[in-house]
Amino acid sequence: NAGVMQNPRHLVRRRGQEARLRCSPMKGHSHVYWYRQLPEEGLKFMVYLQKENIIDESGMPKERFSAEFPKEGPSILRIQQVVRGDSAAYFCASSPGDRVYNEQFFGPGTRLTVL
């Protein structure tokens, strides 16, 4: 009964490179959320997706960031032309979406370091 899986756990990129973060939701979960956590801060909502649909991307920076959740395969958070300020922990969460209030189950996070 695997939980939410994220890979890689740690990612180092140089400025200007692309970062791809992957998230496989829990079995049976069709809703995925991405969050960013800067050092010593709380989580900031980025985007909420269902299969093949972006439901709410109000927390996504307008440029360089994109997310997808294809019909098959994991959800991908893509950061193009990374800058030092993108260094953070990126968490993915999933929920089943079939109850009134659906708790979100979090993955272990991907720690992105931009050199």
Next chain:
Amino acid sequence: AQKITQTQPGMFVQEKEAVTLDCTYDTSDPSYGLFWYKQPSSGEMIFLIYQGSYDQQNATEGRYSLNFQKARKSANLVISASQLGDSAMYFCAMWGAYNTNAGKSTFGDGTTLTVKP
């Protein structure tokens, strides 16, 4: 807009004593859920407890209970009989019902709890 406020950046508690972590919120949504998560030093986010805005009784999960006062817009977490393993960062969060407003997930800045032996 939704807002979560955790006014205690750090808290200390003696082992085996109870501790209350404060959380106040603001929202214009008529229906919402309030959640608490624990983040130990290892970094993972662990779901602890939730309270629906229309739930009549305060939620409890083992040593965790949520003191929900809707009129005051507060959702404090109470940990009874603290253990050394409770030392962690605790986040209060909220989002809407049926995932229609789940995209408005809002987290507080967290409270660091340290349990002293």
